[in-house]
Amino acid sequence: MITLKDFSAGYYGRRTVSIEDLSFPDGSITCILGENGSGKSTLLKSLVGIIPYLGSARADGKEISSMSSRARAQVIGFMPQNLMASDMLVCTLMEHGRFSRLGLSKVLGQKDREAVERALSLTGMEELAERKVRTLSGGERQRAYLAMVMAQDPQTLLLDEPMASMDIGHQLLILDILKALKKDGHSLVITSHDLPQAFTIADQICLIREGSLLAAAAPQTLLQEPDLLRSCMGAGLVPLDVPGAVYPYTIIK
Amino acid sequence: MKGWYAAGGLLLLLAIFFSLMLGSRDVTSGRLFAALINGPGAPDQTARIILMNVRLPRTLGAVLCGMGLACAGLLLQSALNNVLAAPGIIGINAGAGLAVLAASIAFPGFVFARSAAAFAGSLLAAGLVCLIANKAGISKTSLILAGVAVSSLMNGFINGIITWRPELVSDKTAFSLGGLSLVSLSALKFSIPFFAGGILIALIISGGIDLFALGDEAAAGIGLNVMACRNLAVFAATILAGAAVSLCGLLSFVGLIIPNLIRLLPAEHFRSRLVLCMLYGSSFLVFCDIIARTLFYPYELPAGLLLSVLGSPFFIWILIRRRRRLSV
Numbered sequence: 001m002i003t004l005k006d007f008s009a010g011y012y013g014r015r016t017v018s019i020e021d022l023s024f025p026d027g028s029i030t031c032i033l034g035e036n037g038s039g040k041s042t043l044l045k046s047l048v049g050i051i052p053y054l055g056s057a058r059a060d061g062k063e064i065s066s067m068s069s070r071a072r073a074q075v076i077g078f079m080p081q082n083l084m085a086s087d088m089l090v091c092t093l094m095e096h097g098r099f100s101r102l103g104l105s106k107v108l109g110q111k112d113r114e115a116v117e118r119a120l121s122l123t124g125m126e127e128l129a130e131r132k133v134r135t136l137s138g139g140e141r142q143r144a145y146l147a148m149v150m151a152q153d154p155q156t157l158l159l160d161e162p163m164a165s166m167d168i169g170h171q172l173l174i175l176d177i178l179k180a181l182k183k184d185g186h187s188l189v190i191t192s193h194d195l196p197q198a199f200t201i202a203d204q205i206c207l208i209r210e211g212s213l214l215a216a217a218a219p220q221t222l223l224q225e226p227d228l229l230r231s232c233m234g235a236g237l238v239p240l241d242v243p244g245a246v247y248p249y250t251i252i253k
Numbered sequence: 254m255k256g257w258y259a260a261g262g263l264l265l266l267l268a269i270f271f272s273l274m275l276g277s278r279d280v281t282s283g284r285l286f287a288a289l290i291n292g293p294g295a296p297d298q299t300a301r302i303i304l305m306n307v308r309l310p311r312t313l314g315a316v317l318c319g320m321g322l323a324c325a326g327l328l329l330q331s332a333l334n335n336v337l338a339a340p341g342i343i344g345i346n347a348g349a350g351l352a353v354l355a356a357s358i359a360f361p362g363f364v365f366a367r368s369a370a371a372f373a374g375s376l377l378a379a380g381l382v383c384l385i386a387n388k389a390g391i392s393k394t395s396l397i398l399a400g401v402a403v404s405s406l407m408n409g410f411i412n413g414i415i416t417w418r419p420e421l422v423s424d425k426t427a428f429s430l431g432g433l434s435l436v437s438l439s440a441l442k443f444s445i446p447f448f449a450g451g452i453l454i455a456l457i458i459s460g461g462i463d464l465f466a467l468g469d470e471a472a473a474g475i476g477l478n479v480m481a482c483r484n485l486a487v488f489a490a491t492i493l494a495g496a497a498v499s500l501c502g503l504l505s506f507v508g509l510i511i512p513n514l515i516r517l518l519p520a521e522h523f524r525s526r527l528v529l530c531m532l533y534g535s536s537f538l539v540f541c542d543i544i545a546r547t548l549f550y551p552y553e554l555p556a557g558l559l560l561s562v563l564g565s566p567f568f569i570w571i572l573i574r575r576r577r578r579l580s581v
Contacts, residue, residue, distance in 0.1 A: 080468065
């Protein structure tokens, strides 16, 4: 579990995000919602050492900033929003996900290979394993990087808009994977702009506006506060009673 | 892949063999081996003197410098994610050039002082670049910009010194062109630990360098200490290039051409590319040196001049190749 207390992070001496008290429990999905520039990505980046933070951020009781990069990566995984198109093969990308668990020789053991194969299989990337990442579409590249983070096998996965470029079919595939990860006891923290999707999958919704945490509550609780949601996202949400709907919510002005 | 390693090794052996044999006085292979095997007591002292005082230092210098410059270029291109990165980009060339001019003034005629100064100057310049880049947040862009700034500053000082002491122009030109004619066994002994150290550091961080291709954020996410790894890569490139500059002056394009050619081979990991750069970089420079000293015999071209002629078409080829990759 990750817990934040009197936490703040930002760029060039300016605090982009400030949070007094927040936690991401194990076996749960937290969706962080907010407008562009509200501090969602800054929060995730500060938890993996890309940006320094002030205050306290603990993973299983240990201060994150005191961990080495490798130790932190074994506990927290991160999929950024901007994904590089490199010349490496997809299968090689998966293998890099095991970096924090390998010795100096960087030779993969049996357990590492199994983690890579499981990640490839779960994300439906086996057929693309021998392709170069550069040749993948945007959605395929997101799946590849998600598979890399899954091969990393951290307790908490921080995913910055993991389905932004995916078609609906692959979104449903990824949603199933996220639910399976949650069922396995992992903690998932996802930033998103997709209100219906977030309210469908999340156990906890965090609303961030201008770097401040407005609310952190269950989706059903926030549905009772339409003005709060509207002030943060510029739109409200109402339940949609349509049998078989994947996202049983619709956006209203 | 094994075929490429074997070919590289064979090419290097051939290069060394021809370099030892060919010159203003050809030494047959028989005399060569006899001089090598018999040691100081060899009956053919002429062959031994030519071999030990001229050909062997020059050949070993080309091997080490070619290897060092190619590996330095590979380190920088990988760490900065930029196929046009080369040792000159982090101020090494300018720093070495300034230090050599200063040594020419302070210790005129003392060749070893110039070599030592070149090495120290390149380290100081690269150190200054890293210091500035660290203040700005050590990213790929800040390193390149800091390198441009430091190089400009040092080139300004160089031009100032030349204006003040015009008689140093020939020293500056000779150093800028680069060549292997002045390499000695003592200079080689001084530089070998630095070549070894640079390669060792590169091998240790090779796993981390592979991750730079993912971007800094994804690399940090899977456990790489991006700043430390990049700093170490630049440090390793600096001592490799600095050691090479101290032996052979400012040989351009080796650090640019060889890593880009190696990138065409089916070697995905940095470690494989590093070994290939060592093999092909060293044989490339040895062959260039052979051509430079035999093409217009009895006149000897500086190896750097030949490399400049080869480098320009290579730049054009990179540009055309990049455009072809982007076009439909």
